[in-house]
Amino acid sequence: MLLIKNGIVYTMAGDLIDPGNVLIENGKIIEVGKEIRTTLKPDTFVIDASDLWVMPGIIDAHCHIGITEEKDGIEGDDCNEATTPVTPYLRAIDAINPFDPAFHNALQAGITSVMAGPGSSNVVGGQFAFLKTHGRVVDKMVVLAPAAMKVAFGENPKNNFKESNMSPITRMSIAALLRQELFRASQYKLKKEKAINNNEYFEEDFKLESWMPVLNKQIPLKAHVHRTDDILTAIRIAKEFDLDMTLDHCTEGHIIADEIKQSGFYAIVGPDLSSRSKLEVQNADFKTPGVLTKAGVKVAIISDHPVTLIQYLPLYAGLAAKKGLGVIEGLKAITINPAIICGVADRVGSLEVGKDADIAIFTGNPMEISTETVYTIVNGEIVFQVNS
Known part of the structure; x- marks a missing residue:
């Protein structure tokens, strides 16, 4: 005891x-x-x-701890399989290194669990996992895997594949590729269900099987969205396919707070302490969590480690509290809210x-x-x- x-x-x-x-x-x-x-x-x-x-x-609802380690070069970076735009079959648990020093930094800050997974270079990046920050074996640290399916809109996939002279290089193409993949997965699901109901043999497809937890609403899409148009495109597509989704980063969420509330989706906000290095984050502001919360949106605040360091996550919540979120809602945004948003509130938060x-x-x-x-x-x- x-x-x-x-x-x-x-x-x-x-x-x-x-x-x-x-x-x-x-x-x-x-x-x-x-x-x-x-x-x-x-x-x-x-x-x-x-x-x-x-x-x-404390809980970080979006980071890349253990996947993008605090080391130079490709040896410690397994965040993006930036060779093809659609990779739903990738699993975070196969790349998370528990010996990343950031795990110890997290524990020193009172951070006991995280949602970690692939980056945003791809239209579909792969499966996130929710895990504890203490341990040496990923399989023993995991609370939920898969926990979400990463998808990305906006500048990151545009810029990544423009350099390779392949699609997508426009926002239209990003949306079209995601729709195409979801359509293929939906058709696969119908064929599989029909075969099972008729007691017929069905050959499973490794890549498309990874979409089944998403289509069955067991896990959400985890949508990398900054600008208002990208946020609204993500909402549009999720509604078309009747999917659950979280709006990650949600940088301009304060501009369309009512629309986000009406969508019913959660907002995972941040990082707001990093530089405004891209056009789509020019309106980043610590006021966003407060505006969204007052509109009735459930909000989590994140580090996006290593974009901003995970050990300072409580301070990011403090800056949001100062800009209108308030103390209690600030504490909720790094405890119970991320637990609810990540689907693990029965265990933590x-x-x-x-x-x-x-x-x-x-x-x-x-x-x-x-x-x-x-x-x-x-x-x-x-x-x-x-x-x-």
């Missing part, structure tokens, strides 16, 4: 318990409250969290009985620059302790 006692407990499930206690056993939270009723075992390890903030572990014991303990508000991480706990195990 592990007992965290006397902390300022932000459950992110609607409750602030001060002072509060969290009891953990076998990697799970078994009790949260002002008092602990469970009889403690003699070997229970106790953390006195007096005057400390106790929160669910809040301090509730039955959930994974992924917990971060801070000297104060983690969105403030002077705050230190005191403990990071993953699956009930202390994996980082300040000055240890």
Whole structure:
């Protein structure tokens, strides 16, 4: 058993318990409250969290940790298979290196889980995975894989394939290639279902099988979109094929907040601290999460590591809080909201009985620059302790 006692407990499930206690056993939270009723075992390890903030572990809903390592050259970069525009069959779990130092940096910042996957050079990049930040074996770190299918609109695929003198080099072609692929996958799905219903032999297609979780709404499209026209094109295509989707980056989302709300899709916003290096990010601003939240859109804030460094994710949320998002919504944007958006809220994102014991303990508000991480706990195990 592990007992965290006397902390300022932000459950992110609607409750602030001060002072509060969290009891953990076998990697799970078994009790949260002002008092602990469970009889403690003699070997229970106790953390006195007096005057400390106790929160669910922080979550990054979009990054490339372990795939684009903080090293120069191709050796540490497996982010983009930029040789052909449509690669839905690629799996993040086959490229994530748990020994990327960024994982340790994440743990030092109280970040306990991430959504990681391919980059945005391709129209379809492949499958993301949701995983814990502690571990040495990817298969043991994974919470959900596949967790989303990466697709990209706008400048990145245009510029990548223009250099190769092949399609796509226009936004029209990006949309057409994605529609074509989704149409092929939909036809494949119908043929497969018909064969199964008629008890007939059906030869599976390795590439098209990767679309089945998307078409069955088990996982969403994860759409790289910055500009308003790209956001609206992504929404248009997702609606045409009746798919779930997240709007990743959503840089100009504040301009069309009502349209995004009407779409019903979630926004995964950032990175806003990076330079405005492309035309499509000229309107990047930390006000975007606040505007979208006030319009009724559920928002997560991201690092897009290594575009901006993952260990500063809480500070990015703080800058958004300063620009109109507010403190509580800022905390939600890096805890419970990304858990809901990534489809793993049954396991992480809040301090509730039955959930994974992924917990971060801070000297104060983690969105403030002077705050230190005191403990990071993953699956009930202390994996980082300040000055240890």
